[in-house]
Amino acid sequence: MPKRRDNETETCPVARSLDLIGDRWCLLIVRDAFDGVRRFSEFQRRLGVARSILADRLRLLVEAGIFEVSPASDGTSYQEYVLTPKGERLFPVIVAFRQWGEQHLFGPRDAHSVLVDKGSGKPLTVMEPRSADGKVVRPWETTVKLPR
Amino acid sequence: MPKRRDNETETCPVARSLDLIGDRWCLLIVRDAFDGVRRFSEFQRRLGVARSILADRLRLLVEAGIFEVSPASDGTSYQEYVLTPKGERLFPVIVAFRQWGEQHLFGPRDAHSVLVDKGSGKPLTVMEPRSADGKVVRPWETTVKLPR
């Protein structure tokens, strides 16, 4: 299990998120789930992770309400791990990582996978943080307001 | 230094990103940088991380082209760590974590910090992945196209 701190006193949502799922395997499991993976051994095969680790992370993710277990959709008597709405809302996190990686971690020569809209077959547009009036805000145009 | 795999053969941008910076400390350092932190000891104070670890991560982040060192802006002879454009483009990643955490990791009672637009003082809108024509796409309306 990834490291934990006193999750109660932490008032930064970024830190709390990272404490919970800011671990390599958790995020890759979630990524695979967005690719449609649901079965234990399918996660295991794609990630190449030890089964004990995978079981541990899946347990954590279920506890956290990011996945839920459901009976297998095919005939078999095993279970599947499917994203809850809470888990699905991690989509922007995965997409943000993907877009940053695409832009900065691959040369023109390096082939990489691309996330596309099923309808049009085109890549998604780059996500940009916006203010309430819809304008794109740059990092230095924002500030963090502390609680209380 | 965080774990590394054979970064060359990895064709998933998410995995490559996580290999590089998908470590708790790196992302928290970047978060603090967006809050305006530039000095070694200021990072150290805010994160409570061991200095050796911090030095290690800063070195890694500079190597990765996410930070660059520059002479101190005040009179002192020390250096500052400032985000490069590549580092600044991690903003959506941090914002995505922040927004997810705000929505799912805090109860109504739990105070947390909020990222606001400096101009209006209002929180940012929630980022949503969009297709090329500007429509919001849900996870299951997308698919990953493999290279080659």
Next chain:
DNA sequence: CCGTATCCATTCCGATACTG
């Protein structure tokens, strides 16, 4: 096929002490 339990090597991290 789906996990759990155990063992061992490695890695990570924090505390401390030291340098310029």
Next chain:
DNA sequence: CAGTATCGGAATGGATACGG
């Protein structure tokens, strides 16, 4: 202040063996 060096303990991860 801004790091570097070292050291011991804790956590991690992979392999293997085992059970439902």
